[in-house]
Amino acid sequence: MHPRALVGTVLEARRRHGVAAAAGTLLEGLAQVFVRLEFVQIIMLERSRAPAQPAETGGRFGAVLADEATLLALQAQEDWGIDAVKLAALRAGDQCLLNLVDGRPAGYTWVHSRGLPEILPGLWLRLPPGWLYNFAAYTHPAFRGSGLQSWRHAAVLRHPAWQGSAGLVGWVRATNHASRRGQGKSGYVPVGWIVRVGLGPWQMTLSSTSLTRRGMACLPAPMRPAAAAPAR
Numbered sequence: 001m002h003p004r005a006l007v008g009t010v011l012e013a014r015r016r017h018g019v020a021a022a023a024g025t026l027l028e029g030l031a032q033v034f035v036r037l038e039f040v041q042i043i044m045l046e047r048s049r050a051p052a053q054p055a056e057t058g059g060r061f062g063a064v065l066a067d068e069a070t071l072l073a074l075q076a077q078e079d080w081g082i083d084a085v086k087l088a089a090l091r092a093g094d095q096c097l098l099n100l101v102d103g104r105p106a107g108y109t110w111v112h113s114r115g116l117p118e119i120l121p122g123l124w125l126r127l128p129p130g131w132l133y134n135f136a137a138y139t140h141p142a143f144r145g146s147g148l149q150s151w152r153h154a155a156v157l158r159h160p161a162w163q164g165s166a167g168l169v170g171w172v173r174a175t176n177h178a179s180r181r182g183q184g185k186s187g188y189v190p191v192g193w194i195v196r197v198g199l200g201p202w203q204m205t206l207s208s209t210s211l212t213r214r215g216m217a218c219l220p221a222p223m224r225p226a227a228a229a230p231a232r
Contacts, residue, residue: 036198041190045168049187050154062100063155099148107139109152119171124222128215130166150186
């Protein structure tokens with residue numbers, strides 16, 4: 001990050017979130033000059049903490065699972081962020097819950113239910129049984145301010161596809177204070193952290209023991225079942 005940009009980011013963090021947030025932002029920015037540093041918080045939303053009555057008016061909000069044809073149609077439009085990575089995730093078994101407002105697509109959130117999501121490039125997180133990984137949430141600019149952020153988390157847990165789940169797991173960068181505050185309003189609580197440090201080809205990942213106690217583990221190269229041989 002350019003020094004001027006870093007100063008501006010630090011001052012903005014101090015104005016909006018206080019001195020401690022500014023100090024953390026400064027340290028992360030300085031560290032990035034010498035090494036590649038990623039510091040994230042793992043957050044969890046237990047089913048019991050999800051809002052029982054999401055903010056909605058007269059049944060205006062709805063949600064459906066998006067199929068590939070729907071996502072391709074959204075990809076052809078501007079501002080939806082549907083790329084090849086998300087389409088590959090759908091084909092691999094992840095699912096996209098499309099948010100509707102008055103029947104119109106308004107945003108989405110993605111759900112991984114197989115227990116081993118790739119949370120950062122080359123870093124997988126083994127989840128405890130029954131937990132979902134919630135990622136890539138998005139609200140279209142035309143619908144921001146409608147209260148969709150907290151509503152969509154509860155919508156996932158209310159959906160028939162995931163009614164038996166324990167809750168949602170996600171992550172947020174430690175210095176993204178606005179996102180951390182928004183997730184807190186949705187009922188998420190921080191349960192641990194992961195730090196990844198890289199310098200050239202060398203890389204090290206550390207995680208808090210609180211994640212281990214909750215049945216989670218970082219896996220840089222998880223074992224995957226061998227592909228089935230083609231029928232002859």
